Amino acid sequence: MGSPAAEAPRDPGLQPERTRLAWRRTTLTYTVVAVLAGRQVLRDEVTAAGVAAAVASALVWLAFLWVAHRRMTALDTPEPHRLPTGAGIAAVVCVICLAAFGVTVL
Structure with missing residues (x-):
């Protein structure tokens, strides 16, 4: 007898939509900080x-924006995959750089 997870296809529910919205909020916040x-x-x-x-x-x-757009596009697929490690590192580096540049501007 197989496990229930092996028999039924994965149903992501609303998780991809919540993740997409989180990426949009983060992008909007990042944009406001850059404009300021x-x-x-x-x-x-x-x-x-x-x-x-x-x-x-x-x-x-x-x-x-490029990293976020690629991730949001990837979330539109029926079975979205995990965020690639390189994209995650790139997003973190971008946020850290923005913070450092903001301190320099002030």
């Missing part, structure tokens, strides 16, 4: 390092 960093550069006298950090944060923001 750019605004800080435009409004105040900031050093060249601050301007370079704002430009770098925009580039890192684009990289995060």
